[in-house]
Amino acid sequence: MRKTIYTHKDAVQFILNNKEKPLMVAGDESLLGELPEGNWIGGSIPYFMTEEGGIQSDKIVQILELEDSIRFKSIEKYDAESIKGIAADYPKNGVSFICIPGFSKTHVSFGENALEIDGIFNSPLVGWVSGFDLNKEGAKASVFDGNTRQQSFDQALVMHCEIEEGYYPRLEIVNPFEALEGDRIEFKETSFEVEDAIVNGKEVVFADYLKSQGYQEKLPIIANYNGSNVNVCFQAVDFESKKVSFYAPVVKGVEYQFSKPLGDYESAFRREMKDSGNSPGFSCNCILNYLYSNLEGKSTGSFYGPITFGEIAYVLLNQTAVYLEVMKKN
Amino acid sequence: MVPPKDSPKWRVLVEKNEVPFQNLATRMMFKRCQMLIKLNPGNREKIEEAALIAHEFFTSNKDLVKTDLELIARGL
Structure with missing residues (x-):
């Protein structure tokens, strides 16, 4: 079985032994700050999907060793403005791994603009939004650059990689949620927060509409992107101010x-993932799936990676598992 | 084989409401094209822009979206 979780001491040794390899790292910020220099980027988080199932711990480091055909090229930093030019740095026949600090300006900017970034879909962009222990008051999400060992609370880090000739990357998502046939909801702006919506062509106060429909906060609303379901999850609904906020922007x-209730997430996920038994080099899953479906101690098959405050497969996603695998060209 | 940039196929494709593509990247890229056209109704320049986005996408992702390229070659 593939190993991804390490004590801090073993993580240090692993990175020292694999200095040239591109690695994706996750763990408590106190541990990430003490890791040695290497070709890695990391994000703060104490929740993981591992070979032992879902784990919450601030004592372990998760290291995702990417496929051998993936070669490190560079680590670049992007702020809320420069992230809009990220595709200009995409490597040819490569893949770019991204980690953004949760709730930072760059997180918001990327979420709101990703679909319209020039060339965003021209090469796989995969990664996650870092976070923190939800029970730790005042905690902040951050990211770490393994080349410089610097921590950042507001910049996205992107590890651009090339892929060996004869191979190509395949980026996919696993989303067991399905749309519930019924009202069609649109929004006037792309935003993480709205007051109004257009339901079946008629303008409504969205909070009032949600109340009238008996909405369930744990179920995302879903958009159909030509056959791929893209979730947007509710963060809060304030019935007094009429503000409705989301963990990713509505577009x-x-x-x-609305989406259909899932029942048992673990079974629904396994059905949807069509597990081949091959563990993808990189994968991640959403904190809301972890919490709402009580994934601690439970397995999501051979998908190992951080539990995140947002998943990225070209654009910002919610309540979705994302994975990248490398395929051999025919 | 990616149809050339000036092929009318691209304009026809981006104006479709639904496309039966297999790959996540293709599906998302077409969503972007569809939004560009939907939010600018009757704007020929935006249709041209969407057609260029689609051409550039397939040129950059030939291996990743091979099955979708085959669909285009077969006229969907």
Whole structure:
């Protein structure tokens, strides 16, 4: 079985032994700050999907060793403005791994602009939004650059990699949620927070509409991107101020629907992932799936990686598992 | 084989409401094209822009979206 979790001492040794290899790292910020220089980027988080199932711990480091055909090229930093030019740095026949500090300006900017970034889909962009222990008051999400060993609370880090000739990357998502046939919801702006919506062509106060529909906060609204379901999850609904906030932005002009209740997430996920038994080099899953489906101690098959405050497969996603695997060209 | 940039196929493709593509990247890229056209109704320049985005995408991702390229070659 593939190993991804390490004590801090073993993580240090692993990185020292694999200095040239591109690595994706996750763990408590106190541990990440004490890791040696190497070709890695990391994000703060104490929740993981591992070979031992879901784990919450601030004592372990998760290291995802990427496929041998993936070669490190560079680590670049992007702020809320420069992230809009990220595709200009994409390597040819490569893949770019991203880690953004949760709730930072760059997180918001990327979420709101990703779909419209020039060339965003021209090469796989995969990664996650870092976070913190939800029970730790005042905690902040951060990211770490393994080349410089610097911590950042507001910049995204991207590890651009090339892929050996004869191979290509395949980026996919696993989303067991399905749309519930019914009202069609649209929004006038792309935003993490709204007050109004257009339901079946009629303008409504969204909070009031949600109340009238008996909405369930744990179920995302879903957009159909030509056959791929993209979730947006509720963060809070304030019935007094009428403000509705989300963990990813709703997109202007895109049509959303409520989603069907899932039942047992673990079984639904396993059905959807069609587990081949091969563990993808990189994968991650959402904190909301971890919490709402009580994934601690439970397995999501051979998908190992951080539990995140947002998943990235080209654009910012919610309540979705993302994975990248390398395929051999025919 | 990616149709050339000036092929009318691209304009026809981006104006479709639904496309039966297999790959996540293709599906998302077309969503972007569809939004560009939906939010600018009747704007020929935006249709041209969407067609260029689609061409550039397939040129950059030939291996990743091979099955989707085959669909285009077969006229969907």
